[in-house]
Amino acid sequence: MSPKSPHIFEFLLFDGFSNMVLASAMEPLRTVRMNLGQGVADWRVTSGDGAPVTSSSGLKITPDAAFDDGRGGRNLVLVAGYDVREQASPAFLTRLRRAVRGADSVLALDSAAWLLASAGVLDGHKATIHWQELDAFVDSFPRVEVLTARFVRSGPFLTCGGASTALDMMLALIRQIYGPAAAFGASTMFVYDPSRQSELNRGAARLQQKGSPKVLQATNLMVETIQSPLPMAVLARRVSLSERSLDRAFQRELGMTPGKYYKLLRLQHARYLSEETNLSLEQIALRCGFSSASSLARSYGGHYGRTIREGRTQERPWTVPDDE
Numbered sequence: 001m002s003p004k005s006p007h008i009f010e011f012l013l014f015d016g017f018s019n020m021v022l023a024s025a026m027e028p029l030r031t032v033r034m035n036l037g038q039g040v041a042d043w044r045v046t047s048g049d050g051a052p053v054t055s056s057s058g059l060k061i062t063p064d065a066a067f068d069d070g071r072g073g074r075n076l077v078l079v080a081g082y083d084v085r086e087q088a089s090p091a092f093l094t095r096l097r098r099a100v101r102g103a104d105s106v107l108a109l110d111s112a113a114w115l116l117a118s119a120g121v122l123d124g125h126k127a128t129i130h131w132q133e134l135d136a137f138v139d140s141f142p143r144v145e146v147l148t149a150r151f152v153r154s155g156p157f158l159t160c161g162g163a164s165t166a167l168d169m170m171l172a173l174i175r176q177i178y179g180p181a182a183a184f185g186a187s188t189m190f191v192y193d194p195s196r197q198s199e200l201n202r203g204a205a206r207l208q209q210k211g212s213p214k215v216l217q218a219t220n221l222m223v224e225t226i227q228s229p230l231p232m233a234v235l236a237r238r239v240s241l242s243e244r245s246l247d248r249a250f251q252r253e254l255g256m257t258p259g260k261y262y263k264l265l266r267l268q269h270a271r272y273l274s275e276e277t278n279l280s281l282e283q284i285a286l287r288c289g290f291s292s293a294s295s296l297a298r299s300y301g302g303h304y305g306r307t308i309r310e311g312r313t314q315e316r317p318w319t320v321p322d323d324e
Contacts, residue, residue, distance in 0.1 A: 006039055006040060006041055006042045007040070007041050007042075007075060007104075007177055008042050008043070008044075008073065008074045008075065009026075009029060009041065009042070009043040009044075009074070009075045009077055010043070010044055010045075010046055010067075010071075010074045010075070010076050010077060011025070011026065011043060011044070011045045011046070011077045011079055012046050012047070012048075012067050012076060012077065012078050012079065013045060013046070013047055013053040013061060013063065013079050014047075014048075014053065014078070014079065014080040014081070014083075014084070014087050014112070014115075015053055015054050015082075015083060015087070016054075016055070016056050016080065016081040016082030016083045016084070017053065017055050017056065017079045017080055017081045017110070018055065018056055018079075018081045018110055018162070018163065019055045019056075019057055019059055020162075020163035021079060021081070021109050021110045021162060021163045021166050022055075022079050022109075023163075024163040024164070024166040024167040024170065025077060025079070025107070025109060025166045025167070025169075025170045026043065028167065028170045028171060028174055028186035028187075029041050029043055029170070029174075029186075031185060031186040032174055032178055032182050032185070032186055035182065035185050035186075036178065036182060040178065041178075044063075044064040044065065045061060045063045045064050046063045046064060046065050046066060046067040046068075047061075047063040047066065047067065048066070048067050048092060048095075049066055049067075050063060050065060050066030050067075051063075055081075056081050056082055067095070067099075069095035069096070069098045069099040070098065070099075070102070071099070071102065072102030072103070073102070073104060074102075074103055074104060075103065075104050075105045075106075075107065075173075076099060076100070076103040076105070076106045076107070077106075077107040077109065078106070078107065078108045078109065078112035078115060078116070079109045079110065079112060080108075080109070080110055080111045080112035080114070080115060081110050081111055082111075082276065083276075084111040084112070084114045084115060084133075085114065085276075087115065088114065088115050088118040088119075092115075093115070093118055093119040093120075096115060096116070096119045096121075097119050097120070097121060100116070100119070100121050100156075103156065104156070105156050105157075105158065105173075106121075106156055106157050106158070107157075107158045107159075107160075107169070107173075108127070108129075108157065108158070108159045108160075109159075109160055109166045109169075110129075110130050110160075110161065110162060110166070111129060111130050111133050112159075113127050113128065113129040113137070113159040114129065114133065114137065114140075116157065116159075117137070117140070117141040117144050118141075121157075122141065122143075122144045122154075122157065123143040123144065124143065124144075125144060125145065125154040125155055125157055126144075126145045126146075126147055126152050126154040127144050127145070127146060127147070127152050127154060127157065127159040128146065128147050128148065128149055128150075128151065128152045128159050128160060128161060129146070129159065129161060130161040130162055131148075131161055131162075131223055132269055132272045132273075134146065134148065135227075135287060136277065148224070150164075150165040150168050150169075151165050151166075151168055151169035151172070153172075158173065170186075171183050171186055171187050174186050214239050214240075214241055214246070214249055215249050215250060215253050215254070217239045218235060218236075218238075218239050218241075218246060218249075218250075218258060219261070219265075221235060221238055221239070222235070222258075222261070222262045222265055223265065225289075226265060226266050226269055226287070226288055226289055227286070227287055227288070227289055228289060229262060229266065229289040232246070232247075232258060232259055235258065235262075236258075246258055263299065264303075266288045266289050266290070267288070267299060267300060267303050267304075269287070269288050270284050270285075270287075270288040270290075270296060270300060270308070271300070271304065271308075273287060273288070274308045274312055275312065280293075281293040281296065281297065281308060284296065284308070296308075
């Protein structure tokens with residue numbers, strides 16, 4: 001279909017946002033405009049007060065304008081990452097509720113669903129969030145039906161987790177607004193000379209030929225079972241492989257055993273929880289599948305070369321509970 005007037009997308013950025021998430025949502029729109037013409041889509045970047053915003057990797061973005069909560073007729077795209085709890089101030093949530101009422105649609109990327117839920121506008125709706133926030137999201141917002149889908153549409157709201165899910169969500173929205181041909185064109189924007197890549201046995205073709213779907217299925221299971229890790233034999237059986245075949249696939253594609261990768265995911269989640277929450281070390285250990293706080297501490301120190309307490313002192317200003 002060809003829209004009669006441009007669809008306006010406003011990307012409201014928050015300190016700590018992911019460059020990859022922003023690009024995964026914005027670049028498909030650039031491709032649509034390039035393929036269909038300047039008059040079909042437009043976007044601008046804003047911040048709460050119009051000041052520059054700093055991404056999680058330290059890149060500073062100067063917005064086009066300050067966020068105007070009274071403006072209507074836009075697709076509002078919230079892009080948040082780290083420190084989302086600190087950004088959910090009462091004053092901002094009041095502004096956000098007003099902006100939602102006037103928006104055509106509201107997209108929440110990465111951890112931004114936390115802001116919508118804090119504002120109360122997701123009550124009675126389905127939503128998802130970055131997988132590292134899922135447990136806390138469920139605990140904090142019982143009136144929101146939390147799903148583990150790659151992205152979720154519920155009324156005017158679309159929510160997703162990280163960069164790849166943001167791309168999936170934006171492609172689905174492009175298909176709805178501009179049609180399947182536009183969505184297909186946007187989906188191939190990162191593909192360069194695919195026949196040459198296939199000849200050289202590189203790129204997506206290489207991964208598919210070497211069994212990546214099984215590795216992806218296994219890693220998804222690992223993420224879903226971080227709190228109660230599966231034995232390797234069970235994990236292999238769940239993806240219809242022998243332990244030996246699963247081990248070889250991981251060694252070939254990720255350069256490590258599935259057990260090591262599983263542990264790495266759990267340690268990464270432990271680091272995230274230690275830096276972004278006030279959970280005690282014992283609580284973090286339980287949420288990351290370690291038998292005790294001491295077991296987590298040994299593994300954490302061995303991998304990161306510092307203790308969780310040291311990491312919290314450097315990354316977070318708050319006081320860690322005494323029971324750590």
